[in-house]
Amino acid sequence: MYSNSGSSVLSRQTLATHLVQPYQNLAHPMRTETEEHFVSTDAALLDVDFIHAVLNRTYWAQGRSREVVQESIRNSICFGLYEKASQRQVGFARIVTDKVTFSWLCDVVVDEKCRRKGLGKFLMSCVVAHPVVSGTLCMLGTSDAHGLYEKYGFRRSEQMKRPRNQGEPNKSADSMTSVGAPSAAVTCPSVAKWN
Secondary structure, three states: OOOOOOOOOHHHHHHHHHHHHHHHHHHOOEEOOOOEOOOEEHHHHHHHHHHHHHHOOOOOOOOOOHHHHHHHHHHHEEEEEOOOOOOOOOEEEEEOOOOOOOEEEEEEOOHHHHHHOHHHHHHHHHHOOOHHHOOOOEEEEOOHHHHHHHHOOOOOOOOOOOOOOOOOOOOOOHEOOOOEOOOOOOOOOHHHOOO
């Protein structure tokens, strides 16, 4: 498909279209229902105030600002769990993914008042059934819910991680130049030592 001769090289626009086509059908929100609840990937339904509040009551996202929550939502495939009658959001999960090889499941949470009703299982069944998630290696980190995730095919494994720098996460749009390379003001501390 690609060559250095120029005759078979796709333009950036053609390549972008070629790469995006398989996922065009995923642009439409997915919805799965039970008698009393539904899960949807429609971002317009997400209640950012609820998500921010419930995440700040967790051990992993305590102290996360509303702005960071909003940006993380913008850059993820999000699953909202809602009561049918009231349309009130009662749960949330999100996937960070390249949509081809890898997905990271994070921020899975159900409102404390709605737990012990099988809603976490319903939410997880919708997440793992999503075509992007089911077609990629999916990982997550948990300190207390191994049993729940094992029911959906997750296995315990050793992994390494590199913690981010302290403070607010990078604002990627602010730290990238127009061609996508890091600006001179943004350096990786471990790389800076090599120079």
